Amino acid sequence: MPTAIIADDERLMRDQLRLRLQQVWPELEILDEAKNGEEAIQLIETHKPDLAFLDIRMPAKTGLEAAKEIGTKAHIVFITAYDQYAVEAFEQGAVDYVLKPADTERLSKTVERLKVRLNTAAEPNDMSNMLAQLAKQLGIAPKPNYLQWIQASIGQELRLIPVEDILFFQSDEKYTRVQTASYEALIRKPVRDLAEELDPHLFWQIHRSTLVNSKAISGVVRDMRGRHLVQIKGLTEKLEVSRSFVHLFKQM
Structure with missing residues (x-):
């Protein structure tokens, strides 16, 4: 049969x-x-x-x-x-x-x-x-192959980090900070490059130097200066949202 x-x-x-x-x-x-x-x-x-x-x-x-x-x-x-x-x-x-x-x-x-x-x-x-x-x-476009892992340095150790475990990326002039719930690591790739290689539905750019995991956002508040700040689950640290990206949170 x-x-x-x-x-x-x-x-x-x-x-x-x-x-x-x-x-x-x-x-x-x-x-x-x-x-x-x-x-x-x-x-x-x-x-x-x-x-x-x-x-x-x-x-x-x-x-x-x-x-x-x-x-x-x-x-x-x-x-x-x-x-x-x-x-x-x-x-x-x-x-x-x-x-x-x-x-x-x-x-x-x-x-x-x-x-x-x-x-x-x-x-x-x-x-x-x-x-x-x-x-x-x-007319069915193939889905892009987004990054699934990040290779980052923790002291002298190299570690492969699943992207879904990363809470946010934040760049300075030389390095990009990779923050997870339990540790922080560093990579040399800037946020502008990461923004093109990560799934934009998962990682939102909220500042020219910051990408945040949308699933890690617990809320958005405004400070005394009127700035929008993103609260991250499990962390006391808040991330600033630049005016160019405030529209992402209009309906939150």
Whole structure:
């Protein structure tokens, strides 16, 4: 009996696809469902299905990003909203796809192709070379590779610090201070360079010399001079916000 998982961030779409698949391919067993690309990858590892139906646009990881990690572990079928250019992109890449909302007649054609692949014991396609081109044709930009670790000096010791553990960066003329909840370290890279290499949703620039981990902010206060000061969880120290970056805290 062939097996599959379905990944789509819309519950209604998952339910509809499951129903349509039951109609055109009753032998197919849907093992599980995912709400995003990360969950889809985990389900592939857990269930090892024959097929993975992946929505193109999902949070955490897109269908294309998930497919890249899944590789040849399963036959991939992309789910896409109807778009002439998207369909052309898939057909040029010889990739199986399902239009949203799932149409029984169109889905039947996809199922017939999939049955042939499974019945002939064909290996899943290695799509690594076509995924980047598909992403370009569909207008899905790859996510930038932000820094995950910082190599910093603590005295004579070099230490690798996960960026999520860092509360803030603060530069002077020569060094940049790297502050965590339990220790302080130094690096030579200035804040202006770090601002381009760190995830801007995680690290907010609040001053030309300061980057702060947004998850470490406990509040913002104003002092007697009218300056905005950021309070950091677990620290008594406050960080000044320059006028250029006050807008970040207007809704806090």
